[in-house]
Amino acid sequence: MKKENRLCFRKGLQHGIPISLGYLAVSFTLGIAAKNAGMTAFQATITSLLVNASAGQAAGFTVIAAQGSYLEMAVMILVANARYLLMSCSLSQKLSPDTSIIHRLFIGFDVTDEIFGMSMSFPGKLNPFYTYGIILIAAPGWALGTCLGVLCGNVLPSNVVSALSVGLYGMFLAIIIPPAKKNKIIAGLVVISMLASYLTARLPLFSFLSSGMRIILLTIFLSAAAAVLFPAPEE
Amino acid sequence: MHNIYLYILIMAAVSYLIRVLPLTLIRKEIKNKTIRSFLFYVPYVTLSVMTFPAILESTGSIWSGGFALITGILLAWYGKSLFQVAVFSCLAVFIFELFL
Numbered sequence: 001m002k003k004e005n006r007l008c009f010r011k012g013l014q015h016g017i018p019i020s021l022g023y024l025a026v027s028f029t030l031g032i033a034a035k036n037a038g039m040t041a042f043q044a045t046i047t048s049l050l051v052n053a054s055a056g057q058a059a060g061f062t063v064i065a066a067q068g069s070y071l072e073m074a075v076m077i078l079v080a081n082a083r084y085l086l087m088s089c090s091l092s093q094k095l096s097p098d099t100s101i102i103h104r105l106f107i108g109f110d111v112t113d114e115i116f117g118m119s120m121s122f123p124g125k126l127n128p129f130y131t132y133g134i135i136l137i138a139a140p141g142w143a144l145g146t147c148l149g150v151l152c153g154n155v156l157p158s159n160v161v162s163a164l165s166v167g168l169y170g171m172f173l174a175i176i177i178p179p180a181k182k183n184k185i186i187a188g189l190v191v192i193s194m195l196a197s198y199l200t201a202r203l204p205l206f207s208f209l210s211s212g213m214r215i216i217l218l219t220i221f222l223s224a225a226a227a228v229l230f231p232a233p234e235e
Numbered sequence: 236m237h238n239i240y241l242y243i244l245i246m247a248a249v250s251y252l253i254r255v256l257p258l259t260l261i262r263k264e265i266k267n268k269t270i271r272s273f274l275f276y277v278p279y280v281t282l283s284v285m286t287f288p289a290i291l292e293s294t295g296s297i298w299s300g301g302f303a304l305i306t307g308i309l310l311a312w313y314g315k316s317l318f319q320v321a322v323f324s325c326l327a328v329f330i331f332e333l334f335l
Contacts, residue, residue, distance in 0.1 A: 018321040043239055050247035060246045067237055070245055077249040083281060084250070088257035090274040097263055108255030113285060118317075120278050162294045163329035166303040169290040170324030172282045173304075177311035179279070186279050193283035201288055215284050222280045227272035 005129040012133020018171055019114045019134060020141030025164030026054055027142045028156070031149015033058055037065035041150040048146040052110050052139065055211065056081040082216050087116040096125045103128040110135045114168065117175040185230045193222055299331040 001009070027048055034044035039061070051057050059080040063073045088111050095104070107119075107128055115138060119131050180187040200206040200214050209217070265271055291300040306327040310320045 015317060018318045022321060039239065043243065047243050047246060050243065051250045053250055056246070056250055060242070064237075064239065064242050070237070070241065073242055073245045074249050077246050078253065081250050081253050085253045085257060086277050087281070088254050089261065090277045092258050092261035093265060093271070093274055095258070101259060104258040105255060108258045109251065111254040111258075113282065117278060117282055159295065159329065159332050162299070162332060163325045165293040166290060166300065166307075166324045166328050167321045169286045169293065170303065170307045170321035171317055172286045173307035173324070174311045174315070174317040174320035176279050176282050176286075177308055178314065181312055186276075189276060189279055190283045193280045194287035197284040198288045215281060218284045219277060219281045222284075223273050223276040226276045226280075227269050231268050231272045 001129070005127065008127040008130040009133040012130040012135075013137050014133075015118055015130075016134040016137030018167065019118070019138040022114070022164070022167035022171060023138055023141040024145040024148075025161065026168060027145030028149040028161070029165070030054060030057055030061075031146040031151075033061050033149075034146065035150045037061040039064065039150070041147050044150045045143050045147040048143040049139065051077075052112055052142060053077075053081050053084070054112075079210070079213060079216075083113075083219060084111050084116075086216070086219060087111055087113075091116060091119060091126070094120055094122070094126045095128075099128065107131050110139055112138075114138070114171055117172065121175055185226070189222065189226050193218065196222065294328050295332050298335070299328045302331045303327045 030048070031041075031044055034047070034057075039047070047057060047060070051060070056077050059076045060073060063076050068076075088108065091107070091111060095107075110131075115131060115134050118134055119126050122130050176186075176190055180190045196218055197214070200209065200218065201211075206214070265274070287304070290304050291297040294300040294303065303324045307320050307324040310323055315323070
């Protein structure tokens with residue numbers, strides 16, 4: 001491995017630690033959901049290893065619990081994970097055009113909210129090895145947490161689970177706040193996004209939207225509005 | 236009775252395709268200014284939308300969640316690292332729920 005790649009890889013491993021800890025907590029609760037859907041620890045763990053999506057897996061487990069059709073499962077995953085389509089489009093622009101197909105196939109395996117956010121905050125074009133470092137630490141945390149959730153769902157005291165579950169949001173804030181401090185457009189967009197998110201989550205008018213759908217629609221609408229009103233942001 | 240492993244396979248395949256198709260099909264840099272701006276704004280909007288109000292509902296009460304939100308914003312504003320922001324947000328909830 002080239003020296004630069006090795007450095008990026010190591011940095012990724014480091015930055016993957018808080019993600020992994022956050023995953024451990026979140027996927028723990030997911031493990032409990034899997035158990036309730038009638039899955040074994042082995043089945044739930046390989047699901048986490050292969051799917052790597054909180055909302056998607058939670059949605060999938062409800063289909064399994066209800067013994068829905070395979071088509072229903074496919075559509076459910078498509079909707080619950082559609083935001084990854086947008087993220088991957090963004091991420092494609094963060095890669096240098098001569099990044100090989102192999103790298104693209106590997107990175108695509110684990111585009112999650114957190115790993116996407118971290119990869120986008122990499123200075124300049126993304127070095128795939130940075131993302132690999134994160135994945136190598138974070139993905140096992142996700143799978144292990146799921147496994148533990150199935151095996152010993154109700155052992156951790158509730159205040160510990162409660163505290164661990166904000167770790168992910170702390171990470172999101174660490175990603176969006178520093179650029180918002182420097183750029184007024186991003187700052188305004190963050191505030192408006194949170195307000196819009198709050199309103200659509202609370203108003204009965206929008207209660208027919210699933211949370212995944214809500215995230216997708218708001219992302220498309222607000223990002224498009226910002227792109228039209230404030231084109232060419234500094235990159 | 237459906238096969239559980241077939242369910243898992245469908246979940247994995249659909250999730251992977253959603254992620255990998257844009258990465259492999261969009262090889263060139265997009266020149267269009269509006270599309271570039273759109274993609275530039277996507278992560279900030281998505282992460283904001285996912286953080287709020289979900290953070291309020293993720294803990295024992297909206298107050299501890301709100302306390303974590305303010306803690307996180309302040310620490311991130313003053314340039315603390317990702318790890319510090321995440322850990323201190325968790326600690327904020329733990330301490331808050333311990334005393335209140």
